[in-house]
Amino acid sequence: MFALAIKEIRFFKLKYSLIGFILFLLASLVFIVSGLAGGLSLNNVAMLENSHANHFFLSEDAENRLDQSGYIVDDLLEALPREGGWEPFLIQNYRLDADSSETKLAVTMMPVDPNSFLYPGVIEGTDLSDSEAIEIVVDQSMKVDGVTIGDTLYEEDNDLSFEVIGFTEGQTYRHAPVAYLAETAFYSLELTPHTVANAIVIETEETVLQAAITGAFDEGVWVGKADVIDGVPGHSSEQMSLNMMIFFLIVIAVFVLAAFFYILTIQKLNQFGVLKALGASNQFLIGATLLQVLTLTTVSLILAIGFTYFITTILPEGMPFDFNSGLLVQYSVTMLAVSLIGALLSAIKIVKIDPQQAIGRVE
Known part of the structure; x- marks a missing residue:
């Protein structure tokens, strides 16, 4: 099965090279756009994302926004011992x-x-x-x-x-x-x-310290880092727009890949009929097709990830780009799965193919 799949790829080098190149371009487009979108989004909140401050005490009516919260630093220092483990976030x-x-x-x-x-x-x-x-x-x-x-x-x-x-x-x-x-x-x-601090922050959850801060300033609320990040003006809407753009890009790539492999398989139905006439089983033919798709897609995706990493080394200094390997792997698995599903769509045709029709002996 595997030998048949590889021999066909070797025999039709140009055709399969072009197929692989198209897969490479589609995957690279998805990866690069997602990296640029992720970098832009991270550039808005990188300081908060990378901060060791995990718990924020904000004004109750601030709606999780740092710019809407405020505590006079002199009041903080007077009410709370500085060595307690809290820091003014200003x-x-x-x-x-x-x-x-x-x-x-x-x-x-x-x-x-x-x-x-x-x-x-x-x-x-x-x-x-x-x-x-x-x-x-x-x-x-x-x-x-x-x-x-x-x-x-x-x-x-x-x-x-x-x-x-x-x-x-x-x-x-x-x-x-x-x-x-x-x-x-x-x-x-x-x-x-x-001088006004936007928040009081602590690194790890400490019940006693948090209770002391809450007691000293009763018109406040404890908020997690994720909620503070979501409260940054424009961040949620910006992230939603970027995610929607990536989603539609992946959907387009998914339909292109599925249709592409379906058409490729349909074009080979006559060959499958001849192989059936020679004794090849449906399971064998479907397996060989899936192995071809798996090989081509895997190689193309690996090359696309490598190309995306190369792009990060030549981008202008200061351009936000987030090379998130975990996210790229998720996208790769999705595109690989869709490629296999696209090939499987033609399995019904492979099963139904009549060897006599394939070799032109219809009575």
């Missing part, structure tokens, strides 16, 4: 000037304790220190704008200068890079009369 949007860019750079400024679970660390440069030095660690996506270690970024409204001392990765929020600043330095700037 984000502010700024537009910074850089010598390397003619336009203002949008960033999300996030003051953190450099020793806390909120600080992601650096992949290049120097880590933040707990001091009043106005130094920042920024997401590496800012390299696209020409930002380098040692550069000074200017905030015109408050006449502030931030020195870039390092780069981190996977830290973007609402499609803007996150800039981390030591909270000691941030509070010393006195940008507003009362």
Whole structure:
């Protein structure tokens, strides 16, 4: 059975190479579009996705939105001992000037304790220190704008200068890079009369600590990370649109593959009839067909995954792309299953084929 399937592929090299190439293109299209869509979606909430903060205490009427929640930091420090394991989650949007860019750079400024679970660390440069030095660690996506270690970024409204001392990765929020600043330095700037935190966060569920926070601020509610991510403005609708686009792309690929293998099998009915006349069973012929489809589709999908990975290495720096191997495997299994189902649709024709009709001996 297997020998017959492989011999036919070898004999009709051009035909099967073209079939494999079409499968490769379809799979590559699905994989690349899904990677771009996933990267765009992740770029909106990567900071939250990669954060070790898993439980958020938000204002009760905030509807899981960080930008609608607020607690005065001075009140937090007065009501709760800082060593208790909680951290203030504070984000502010700024537009910074850089010598390397003619336009203002949008960033999300996030003051953190450099020793806390909120600080992601650096992949290049120097880590933040707990001091009043106005130094920042920024997401590496800012390299696209020409930002380098040692550069000074200017905030015109408050006449502030931030020195870039390092780069981190996977830290973007609402499609803007996150800039981390030591909270000691941030509070010393006195940008507003009362610095307001968007939420109180903890890393792991701690009943006693959560009860203490709830008791200190009764108009609040504990929310999980997933709910906070869904509450990011525009994220749910953006993700829904991207998922719908991928869904229809897969549906189109599914119908093309199913129809393609069905037609391919129908074209070989005369050959099947001759083989039946020589004693081949229906089970043998259907099995050989499925083995051909399995071989072609598997090779094409493997090549498509490899090509997609190659694409990630040549994309412009800073372009969001999520090479999610688990998701690609799911899509591959789906396309493989559909290819086999498309081939199975012709099994009825194979079973019904009359050897005499196939070899032209109809009376």
